[in-house]
């Protein structure tokens with residue numbers, strides 16, 4: 605029987621249907637599908653990097669639950685986050701939109717103001733795009749170009765056994781904010797920071813650029829789907845395994861308190877919720893202390909170890925205080 609898309613999933617679509625058809629057309633120095641950005645030769649010692657992302661109303665956002673300004677900001681933020689994942693500097697952006705004809709111009713102006721606000725903060729101009737109309741749902745596509753030193757490109761495939769797995773931020777605030785929205789919960793003293801993280805995540809471009817200059821940082825990517833899913837890309841690309849120490853999960857007090865109040869599983873939000881738009885990296889363990897100290901001095905918050913890269917079949921093991929929670933390869937939802 606003919607297979608349906610739902611059976612192969614998003615990653616099956618990419619790995620089985622799309623990517624193999626173009627492998628033979630890739631030049632030697634080009635990285636295509638399979639990392640946060642494509643990487644292409646630029647000058648002798650620099651490369652150009654490119655990423656693109658699609659946001660569809662009702663799939664990625666609900667128009668009634670996010671302001672036009674926030675949506676414009678976030679549409680760019682999620683793309684800049686992929687530039688951050690490589691450690692690059694953004695150079696230009698392209699915005700293509702399909703809007704329904706009855707959409708107010710004032711809404712579109714606010715949307716562009718949000719997009720402009722982050723463009724200004726990161727000093728990256730809008731260079732082009734396309735506009736068209738759609739029967740109902742808003743469709744937004746952003747592409748970002750960037751550049752960086754060839755020798756500083758951070759890939760998913762460079763994790764080594766023994767590396768610490770680290771993140772520079774708390775995990776789970778954005779999915780916590782999403783819970784407030786989806787469950788229609790009233791705002792309270794915990795919700796503000798969680799909603800802010802969900803509606804206007806700030807891409808970690810400066811942190812990514814700083815980390816890219818450190819050769820002790822081996823693999824890096826941005827966190828868009830949740831560490832449980834994103835770290836899987838790193839172990840697969842690097843042909844290693846990883847263990848995660850749940851007792852070390854960095855979570856904000858607001859996420860912990862809101863989870864207590866509403867009965868959420870905070871750790872599950874932290875690992876599988878997605879949209880945190882921070883960075884996930886693997887670091888030479890001997891260099892970690894010095895690197896983390898320097899990071900903390902520069903950015904005012906710590907790099908936090910959440911696990912370790914180990915040898916083995918690509919997969920993740922979740923441990924709590926040294927005790928395995930589940931067999932390797934099983935999903936996080938099992939605990």
Ligand SMILES: [Mg+2]
Pocket residue numbers: 640685686689825826827828
């Ligand atoms: Mg990414």
